[in-house]
């Protein structure tokens with residue numbers, strides 16, 4: 001292998017994340033060349049509707065997976081939180097990165113924190129998970145949809161369309177924009193998206209040569225976190241249409257996962273947590289899914 005073709009979206013964050021993967025690979029393989037191939041996905045093309053309204057799973061992923069299956073690229077780099085729970089036949093996640101800061105954060109006019117925003121302030125976010133959790137803290141604010149890549153969203157805030165917006169801290173940190181963060185939400189009080197902050201590398205599962213190269217940069221802790229949180233996602237049949245979030249922490253052999261399921265109509269939030277050993281990662285994610293589901297049906 002002398003050249004690796006890497007498929008990615010063309011947003012600044014996607015390209016920075018691809019650079020991170022290349023940096024990790026370059027530490028181990030000095031002779032491999034990298035070619036970056038930018039691919040537009042449905043999520044990049046449709047910008048006037050919420051993800052919850054576009055519907056479907058993997059709208060930032062599908063076209064890149066097709067390129068992988070067609071052998072137009074050798075590997076694909078994705079934000080793991082954008083990946084559906086089921087990976088298509090013929091593909092496999094060969095590596096996860098160390099998790100970047102998993103919190104959600106507030107970016108606001110005059111750097112106001114959530115509890116300093118005047119009643120009626122306009123918050124920009126299209127995420128049902130974020131809206132449910134924000135409404136529980138500030139039912140007196142107004143919530144308006146906001147789509148587009150991170151720089152577009154910050155621009156809309158700066159132009160006065162919103163008083164505050166909520167983003168993943170990881171994306172801002174990766175783009176060197178952490179100085180814009182007014183407040184990071186307390187992680188177990190404001191549960192992140194499943195696998196927020198983790199980047200993954202997807203490969204064809206019959207491509208042994210590439211698989212061997214990529215497996216070398218796999219982070220084993222992130223792999224266990226992904227197994228647990230994505231099992232929670234899978235058993236709730238998760239997509240952008242359902243407000244849900246999970247946060248798994250590993251301490252040695254011990255695993256702790258906190259999860260929420262919301263009801264967009266009523267705004268109710270159902271939460272629970274599970275504790276166990278890392279060998280039971282996927283069972284714990286499943287039990288947690290069953291528990292919050294049962295609470296939501298009570």
Ligand SMILES: NCc1[nH]cc(CCC(=O)O)c1CC(=O)O
Pocket residue numbers: 079080081082150166167168169170171195196197198199
């Ligand atoms: N849905 C878009 C998306 N996918 C991953 C991230 C952030 C980076 C990450 O979670 O690793 C973002 C932007 C955001 O939610 O602010």
